[in-house]
Structures are given as structure tokens and as C-alpha cells.
Amino acid sequence: MRLALTVLLAVSSFASSFAAPSAAPAGMDASQPIPFYIEDGSGVSGYDKGDPELAELALRAWSRESGFRLHFVRAETAASALLQVRWVSPAEGHFGEMARIDVGGKPGARVHVTPDTRLQGEALARAAASDRLLRDSIVYLTCVHEIGHALGLAHTAEFADIMYSFQYGGDILKYFLRYREKLGSRADIVRFSGLSSADAMVLKTLYSGAAEEVRVAAASDLQFAIREMAPEFQKATGHTLRVTLGSSGNFYAQISNGAPFDVFLSADANYPRRLEQEGRAEKGGARVYGVGRIALWVPQASGIDLEKLGMNALESASIRKIAIANPDHAPYGRAAVAAMEKSGVYERVRSRLVMGENIAQAAQFAQSGAADIGVVALSLAMSDAMKRSGRYWIVPSDLHPPLEQAAALLKGSPGARAFVDWLQSAEARTILRRYGFQ
Numbered sequence: 001m002r003l004a005l006t007v008l009l010a011v012s013s014f015a016s017s018f019a020a021p022s023a024a025p026a027g028m029d030a031s032q033p034i035p036f037y038i039e040d041g042s043g044v045s046g047y048d049k050g051d052p053e054l055a056e057l058a059l060r061a062w063s064r065e066s067g068f069r070l071h072f073v074r075a076e077t078a079a080s081a082l083l084q085v086r087w088v089s090p091a092e093g094h095f096g097e098m099a100r101i102d103v104g105g106k107p108g109a110r111v112h113v114t115p116d117t118r119l120q121g122e123a124l125a126r127a128a129a130s131d132r133l134l135r136d137s138i139v140y141l142t143c144v145h146e147i148g149h150a151l152g153l154a155h156t157a158e159f160a161d162i163m164y165s166f167q168y169g170g171d172i173l174k175y176f177l178r179y180r181e182k183l184g185s186r187a188d189i190v191r192f193s194g195l196s197s198a199d200a201m202v203l204k205t206l207y208s209g210a211a212e213e214v215r216v217a218a219a220s221d222l223q224f225a226i227r228e229m230a231p232e233f234q235k236a237t238g239h240t241l242r243v244t245l246g247s248s249g250n251f252y253a254q255i256s257n258g259a260p261f262d263v264f265l266s267a268d269a270n271y272p273r274r275l276e277q278e279g280r281a282e283k284g285g286a287r288v289y290g291v292g293r294i295a296l297w298v299p300q301a302s303g304i305d306l307e308k309l310g311m312n313a314l315e316s317a318s319i320r321k322i323a324i325a326n327p328d329h330a331p332y333g334r335a336a337v338a339a340m341e342k343s344g345v346y347e348r349v350r351s352r353l354v355m356g357e358n359i360a361q362a363a364q365f366a367q368s369g370a371a372d373i374g375v376v377a378l379s380l381a382m383s384d385a386m387k388r389s390g391r392y393w394i395v396p397s398d399l400h401p402p403l404e405q406a407a408a409l410l411k412g413s414p415g416a417r418a419f420v421d422w423l424q425s426a427e428a429r430t431i432l433r434r435y436g437f438q
Contacts, residue, residue, distance in 0.1 A: 030066070030207050031414060034083050035075035041087025046116030051139055054189070055085045058143035061193035062151060064425060065200045067237035068418035069207045070151070073284065082106060083150075085143075090114050111146040115139050124173050137180040141194050152206050153199065160196045191426055211238040212415030215260060217251040218243050219267035219405070220325075220360035221292055221332060221377035224385075225435040226265075232427050239415040247358035249329025255280060255410065262416040264408040267292060267359070267377075268331035272408030281408040289423045290437030292403035293378040294335050295392040297366050304373065306393035311343035313393075314352075314373065322352045323371035325359040331403055332359040336375035339399040366390075378436035394436075405437065 038055050041047035063070045075081035082103055117128040117138055128135040148163050155165035182192050218226055223245055230241045252271040266272050275281035298304050304313050325333035340346035356362030359377045366374025381392035409420050
């Protein structure tokens with residue numbers, strides 16, 4: 001590989017040549033987040049404004065393959081970054097050269113990668129010029145390769161490995177085309193790390209920290225989704241989850257009073273942001289993981305035609321009790337009231353409302369018959385149990401404010417960081433989409 005990137009990482013030593021196989025350099029301390037800074041390469045030959053995203057995707061690939069034990073965070077300046085991505089022209093340095101440097105008193109590493117594909121040979125340059133995805137594949141895979149050295153992985157003689165060295169004589173065009181052929185679009189780079197199983201095994205050997213139990217305070221709309229998430233997270237990282245379900249507002253109050261949780265998954269993104277502002281959550285740790293929806297739900301035996309009536313179903317003569325979450329502290333309760341107000345039915349039905357402590361309890365009221373209809377989280381209505389026992393109609397999103405969901409990192413342990421990172425993975429997003437989160 002021969003592209004350009006300057007990487008500053010906290011390592012004890014570094015010496016690597018792209019051309020020749022090398023001994024494995026020292027790894028890095030994964031117990032703390034690694035700040036990185038991606039510089040602008042405008043003016044560098046071959047540079048494209050989308051290359052910083054490719055470098056960041058390379059970092060995310062290593063984080064994901066490490067079981068999220070590696071945690072990278074953006075630095076405000078290059079001078080404060082332990083990992084610096086810098087694009088250089090061919091004349092500025094040797095390909096793959098890494099030198100130990102000092103970053104604010106901490107050891108780092110510099111890796112040069114040049115994005116000019118003409119340096120890879122005439123055949124590859126011609127192919128890349130006519131195929132943008134091939135060109136992006138070359139830049140991305142080279143970033144992955146060079147960051148791999150920074151993390152302690154040595155060159156290998158296996159053509160399937162991301163750490164393969166062309167000193168062994170492999171076909172460079174075939175190497176990059178093999179990856180390119182997996183991509184239907186640039187977005188697919190997120191799905192394919194480029195690492196072989198051997199690369200991943202070496203990485204996990206280097207960064208096989210002790211498994212932890214992560215204490216999670218989760219909004220009740222995640223009741224079913226989190227059951228699927230927990231084993232997948234454990235399989236990916238080795239860490240386990242201990243989940244407590246409840247209303248987001250109550251959790252906010254508990255955390256403000258010192259409740260011992262590591263991660264807070266809130267159905268209202270404002271609560272994690274407030275915790276950050278108050279110094280009770282790690283700054284910059286709040287991440288949106290989805291947007292919730294609400295739905296009207298009735299038992300199978302109900303004669304209410306939800307599709308025909310929509311919100312007017314709440315006014316039906318047969319409806320004596322309407323279950324919603326308590327709007328004083330439950331985001332879904334506030335969304336239910338907003339939807340009723342905007343559709344013009346709230347004043348006529350407010351006397352029929354019964355309040356659940358959280359959205360899961362409101363759904364239980366409707367499912368048990370304690371209420372005739374419920375305004376519930378779509379994520380609950382889409383669960384197998386509620387689909388078997390009832391029917392639902394999705395409330396139009398323009399009837400209520402967005403139910404933006406976000407995670408707050410309360411304790412900076414490796415397990416907690418791994419979980420917040422994992423929530424952004426394709427595996428987590430697949431589960432969330434299955435339960436109606438957007």
C-alpha cells in the first residue's frame with residue numbers, strides 16, 4: 001500500500017517501511033479515548049474533499065473489529081491530537097514511513113500516505129481514473145493498512161490480509177479490485193472493513209481487555225429491542241449489559257442524584273444533553289441512535305377500525321379508557337398529548353386518559369384490558385407479543401415533535417464506551433429499524 005496519512009498515536013516505538021515486511025510495532029493504550037485530527041489536504045496531488053471521511057471510516061473499522069475496545073474521539077486541534085491524519089504529496093516522504101514523534105509529552109507515530117493513485121502503477125491508475133469506487137477503495141484500504149501498523153500489527157505474507165506487503169509479489173490491481181467488487185456504492189464501505197479474519201484475530205489478541213458488566217438505564221421503548229441487542233453486543237465485544245428500564249425523566253432525576261449507571265439511553269435527547277451541560281455525563285458523549293414513533297394500539301377483538309378513523313378512533317363511543325405514558329416525565333406521553341392536541345381531539349378525550357409510569361406500563365394497560373386503546377411506542381407495538389394480541393396504526397410524525405433518542409456516557413469505562421460505540425454499528429441499527437426506530 002502506498003497512500004498518505006499522518007497518524008499520531010500513543011505508542012512506545014514505531015518503525016515501518018511500506019516496501020518491506022516489518023516486525024510488529026508496539027501497540028497502544030486502549031484504556032483511554034484516542035483523540036484524532038484529520039487535516040485538510042487541499043493542494044495535495046490526488047487529494048479529494050471526501051478523503052477525510054475515508055480516513056475516519058478506517059478508524060471506525062479498527063474500532064469495530066477490536067470489539068469497540070479502541071475508542072477514537074475528535075480533537076479540536078492537530079496539536080492536541082494523539083492521532084493526526086495528514087495528506088501529503090509524493091515528494092514529501094516515503095510511502096508507509098512511520099516515525100516516533102512527541103505529542104505534548106506523549107509518544108506518537110507519524111504515517112505518511114499520499115492519495116495520488118498514479119504512484120500505484122499505470123494499470124491501477126488507469127482503472128482508478130475510470131472507476132471512482134476503485135479510487136476510494138485504494139485510499140480507504142491504505143488508511144486501514146497504515147493505521148494497522150500504528151496499532152501494533154506487522155506486515156504479513158497472506159494476500160487476504162489488510163496487513164499484506166507487496167514485497168511478497170502480489171498483484172496490486174487484483175488486491176484492490178477484490179475489495180472494490182464488494183461495493184455497490186461508497187456507503188457500503190461502512191459494511192466491509194477490509195480486514196481478514198486473521199487481521200481481526202491479531203487485533204483482538206493485542207486488545208483483549210477484561211470483559212465488563214455495563215449498567216444501562218434504558219427508556220422503556222427499548223424493552224424488546226434491548227433484549228436482542230444484549231447478546232449481539234456481548235458477541236461483538238465480550239462485555240455484558242445489566243439493563244434497568246423506566247421513563248427517561250425519572251432516570252434523569254435519578255442520575256442527577258447519583259444513581260450508579262454507566263450509560264443512559266433516553267427517549268428524549270435533551271436529557272443526555274442536559275447531563276453533559278451539568279457535568280454528569282462525558283462531554284461530547286451524547287449520541288443520537290434513533291428516532292421513535294408513536295402508534296395507536298387496540299386488542300384484536302376491538303371493533304375499532306384504526307386505519308379508517310386514525311386519531312378520531314380515540315373518540316369512539318366504545319373507548320372508555322385511553323392509556324398513555326405520564327407526560328410529566330415520559331417523552332412518549334408528551335408526544336401522545338401533542339398528537340391529540342394537533343388532531344383536535346385532546347379536550348374531548350382527556351377525561352378518559354389513564355397514565356402509565358412509563359411507556360411500557362401504558363402498553364401493558366392496553367394489552368391487559370385495563371384500557372381500551374393505547375397511544376404507545378411503535379417499538380412496543382411492533383414486538384411479537386403485541387402484534388399477536390392486537391393491531392396498531394402509526395401516528396403521522398407531523399402530529400408531534402420528533403422523539404429523538406440519544407445515549408449519554410456516564411462512566412468512561414472501556415465497556416461503557418464500547419456500548420455507546422456499538423450502538424452506531426450496522427448490527428445495532430438493524431435491530432433498531434426492526435422495531436420502528438428511524
